[in-house]
Amino acid sequence: MSGAWEWLPWRRLRAHGIMGMNERNGDFILRYNPRPNFPLVDDKQKTKAIALAAGIPVPDLYGVVEIEHQIEELRLQLSPHDDFVVKPAHGSGGEGVLVITGRVNDAYRRASGSVASEEELGHHISNILSGMYSLGGMPDCALIEYRVKFDPIFTDISYLGVPDIRTIVFRGIPVMAMLRLPTRASDGKANLHQGAIGVGIDLATGRTFSGVWHDSLVGEHPDTGGEIEGVQIPHWEDILALTARCHDLVGLGYLGVDIVLDGELGPLMLEMNARPGLAIQLANRTGLLKRLRTVEGLRAVPEALGERVALAKALCR
Numbered sequence: 001m002s003g004a005w006e007w008l009p010w011r012r013l014r015a016h017g018i019m020g021m022n023e024r025n026g027d028f029i030l031r032y033n034p035r036p037n038f039p040l041v042d043d044k045q046k047t048k049a050i051a052l053a054a055g056i057p058v059p060d061l062y063g064v065v066e067i068e069h070q071i072e073e074l075r076l077q078l079s080p081h082d083d084f085v086v087k088p089a090h091g092s093g094g095e096g097v098l099v100i101t102g103r104v105n106d107a108y109r110r111a112s113g114s115v116a117s118e119e120e121l122g123h124h125i126s127n128i129l130s131g132m133y134s135l136g137g138m139p140d141c142a143l144i145e146y147r148v149k150f151d152p153i154f155t156d157i158s159y160l161g162v163p164d165i166r167t168i169v170f171r172g173i174p175v176m177a178m179l180r181l182p183t184r185a186s187d188g189k190a191n192l193h194q195g196a197i198g199v200g201i202d203l204a205t206g207r208t209f210s211g212v213w214h215d216s217l218v219g220e221h222p223d224t225g226g227e228i229e230g231v232q233i234p235h236w237e238d239i240l241a242l243t244a245r246c247h248d249l250v251g252l253g254y255l256g257v258d259i260v261l262d263g264e265l266g267p268l269m270l271e272m273n274a275r276p277g278l279a280i281q282l283a284n285r286t287g288l289l290k291r292l293r294t295v296e297g298l299r300a301v302p303e304a305l306g307e308r309v310a311l312a313k314a315l316c317r
Contacts, residue, residue, distance in 0.1 A: 086142055
């Protein structure tokens, strides 16, 4: 990790609680995430069904394509919808996600502004079914769902795509969060490894810090020029409570939860991750380890969401 950490000598990283991949895997994922529960988050269709059953808001599911023959029925299936998102049920890192923002005659307009024919849409879905974007390359199915229209507060700090909020939840308590902002380099996707910006969030207030882009600190969005620091995330209390509830659904002690903010519907749970990455430490310019060990040392975690949210806020003080 260079660039954003240049102000911090390597020998001091440990003192600042920076957690590495091996420690994450051995001390938290292996210890707190039962392997049989992984399919509950690795399969987005299962995740959505579990969330709906629990009353957790998610983007509406318009349809599922499981076999090649169903691609022929897409025109009729999608006729009520001018815009939608196509994604692999077992995808990761934003791979294979296609965002359609409108129609142009018999074709579909992508978020980038380019146009995809019905044949190209079908070909993309066929690639999803083949397992091109799935974990392990196994055959997959394609989900077609509601396209989130992000909250207006993000208009000046996002490029094309929808920002999301990634929160690490440990033992049912949110311990760190970041806002992920799409850029031109990320092709409108909110994934850091594809070029999105990671922006730390103060758990206590829901206000953003400066951001990290390609391992460099940034205060403005490189494409829009909008100020990244000091943005107050709407519905912050609800977001923290929502992420805490997600832990209860899937029985994973160490969990990443992605929330999107729709301009009309408010917070929606997009997906969960049993192996959330560590770049969130870069975005917040602080380590996860101290907060994780603090929560690990609790004799019991409160059942009440309000108490868990209060504990989350206290972690960053």
